[in-house]
Amino acid sequence: xxxxxxxxxxxxxxxxxxxxxxxxxxxxxxxxxxxxxxxxxxxxxxxxxxxxxxxxxxxxxxxxxxxxxxxxxxxxxxxxxxxxxxxxxxxxxxxxxxxxxxxxxxxxxxxxxxxxxxxxxxxxxxxxxxxxxxxxxxxxxxxxxxxxxxxxxxxxxxxxxxxxxxxxxxxxxxxxxxxxxxxxxxxxxxxxxxxxxxxxxxxxxxxxxxxxxxxxxxxxxxxxxxxxxxxxxxxxxxxxxxxxxxxxxxxxxxxxxxxxxxxxxxxxxxxxxxxxxxxxxxxxxxxxxxxxxxxxxxxxxxxxxxxxxxxxxxxxxxxxxxxxxxxxxxxxxxxxxxxxxxxxxxxxxxxxxxxxxxxxxxxxxxxxxxxxxxxxxxxxxxxxxxxx
Amino acid sequence: xxxxxxxxxxxxxxxxxxxxxxxxxxxxxxxxxxxxxxxxxxxxxxxxxxxxxxxxxxxxxxxxxxxxxxxxxxxxxxxx
Numbered sequence: 001x002x003x004x005x006x007x008x009x010x011x012x013x014x015x016x017x018x019x020x021x022x023x024x025x026x027x028x029x030x031x032x033x034x035x036x037x038x039x040x041x042x043x044x045x046x047x048x049x050x051x052x053x054x055x056x057x058x059x060x061x062x063x064x065x066x067x068x069x070x071x072x073x074x075x076x077x078x079x080x081x082x083x084x085x086x087x088x089x090x091x092x093x094x095x096x097x098x099x100x101x102x103x104x105x106x107x108x109x110x111x112x113x114x115x116x117x118x119x120x121x122x123x124x125x126x127x128x129x130x131x132x133x134x135x136x137x138x139x140x141x142x143x144x145x146x147x148x149x150x151x152x153x154x155x156x157x158x159x160x161x162x163x164x165x166x167x168x169x170x171x172x173x174x175x176x177x178x179x180x181x182x183x184x185x186x187x188x189x190x191x192x193x194x195x196x197x198x199x200x201x202x203x204x205x206x207x208x209x210x211x212x213x214x215x216x217x218x219x220x221x222x223x224x225x226x227x228x229x230x231x232x233x234x235x236x237x238x239x240x241x242x243x244x245x246x247x248x249x250x251x252x253x254x255x256x257x258x259x260x261x262x263x264x265x266x267x268x269x270x271x272x273x274x275x276x277x278x279x280x281x282x283x284x285x286x287x288x289x290x291x292x293x294x295x296x297x298x299x300x301x302x303x304x305x306x307x308x309x310x311x312x313x314x315x316x317x318x319x320x321x322x323x324x325x326x327x328x329x330x331x332x333x334x335x336x337x338x339x340x341x342x343x344x345x346x347x348x349x350x351x352x353x354x355x356x357x358x359x360x361x362x363x364x365x366x367x368x369x370x371x372x373x374x375x376x377x378x379x380x381x382x383x384x385x386x387x388x
Numbered sequence: 389x390x391x392x393x394x395x396x397x398x399x400x401x402x403x404x405x406x407x408x409x410x411x412x413x414x415x416x417x418x419x420x421x422x423x424x425x426x427x428x429x430x431x432x433x434x435x436x437x438x439x440x441x442x443x444x445x446x447x448x449x450x451x452x453x454x455x456x457x458x459x460x461x462x463x464x465x466x467x468x
Binding site for chain 1: 406408421422429432435439440445446448
């Protein structure tokens with residue numbers, strides 16, 4: 001029997017609670033399926049499986065604090081048994097002839113399509129809302145909490161279930177302390193001219209319905225993600241005294257929650273997304289960070305992080321790297337400034353972009369090149385947009 | 389729709405998007421983003437909802453004209 005263990009969403013996390021099983025014993029579940037809803041200091045997280053398997057047993061009770069690493073769900077299945085099981089969806093568990101060793105927490109990166117997250121199903125169940133017939137507005141048609149609100153406008157979405165502001169504060173404190181203790185940060189900043197990207201967006205957005213408009217955050221995200229791809233020494237993890245490049249760019253977005261928390265879920269393969277795709281992912285991940293329903297993979301996979309302080313009115317932010325990542329990119333307030341262009345003083349739209357990077361992995365000159373690559377990418381918004 | 393009804397509609401939109409926003413502390417001439425601690429995504433969602441509910445398109449170039457409750461009401465009244 002394979003087991004899923006209580007996952008860790010950071011070095012600071014010691015325990016978590018299973019608050020809902022999203023599967024039944026004997027279910028054949030596909031790669032990417034959500035199997036449990038885990039309550040942590042960072043809110044409710046959807047736990048996924050990374051390969052097709054069959055649910056054999058629940059190894060822990062609901063609503064009890066479980067140590068990270070303790071087995072919580074028994075699974076079985078290999079390539080042969082999966083093929084059989086998936087052709088007989090409601091079948092009982094199929095014995096695998098091959099003994100499979102226990103594995104670490106199995107994490108998937110694929111988001112299951114066209115469904116509601118456990119947080120949504122929990123809310124629907126508690127409020128007796130039928131999900132059938134509700135049109136989802138999330139990514140790939142997934143039903144979001146906002147969709148339920150629309151169906152039942154008199155009912156409020158719950159304040160983040162499982163959220164404990166004190167616990168979240170402690171979790172953040174542990175991460176930043178570790179970061180500042182272990183990582184020799186260096187800092188760079190560059191005033192980046194956003195005028196070309198802004199003009200391009202205004203023109204593009206004028207032809208779009210209001211809900212399909214693209215926010216100025218999106219070209220910045222796209223440029224950072226593509227610059228990370230081009231400068232792989234800022235994209236990866238420093239563990240066991242060595243740096244390892246990440247093969248893909250999963251851009252973490254530092255999202256401040258109104259109740260004083262902070263989360264940094266990842267947008268997977270952000271460097272390969274068009275502006276429209278990136279905007280849809282951005283909306284989706286921000287909504288789920290605030291209302292619940294983030295996935296385990298989103299919480300663990302970020303290869304570098306983007307922190308935007310501009311909404312709060314600060315011109316500059318120098319971030320604290322999320323270990324084991326090696327870089328955090330900060331975005332300040334978008335301002336109009338008087339700039340000299342070809343000998344003339346002209347108004348330009350400018351944003352300060354900063355880099356805090358791990359000096360064990362890169363040096364300032366590499367960082368400067370990385371920041372300048374972001375500027376160059378933003379100078380050509382049509383190309384950056386991915387053919388839109 | 390008179391000014392009071394319009395204000396009420398906008399406040400309902402804000403509460404839908406930011407359920408814990410403290411509207412009692414919002415003056416009509418306050419910048420909603422600062423006073424209610426709205427981020428750019430919240431504000432974008434408010435623009436979408438107000439545009440949909442009033443039928444008034446608020447183009448991106450006019451966002452700076454709708455930052456307060458009063459200003460948003462005036463904008464909608466003028467462009468309806």
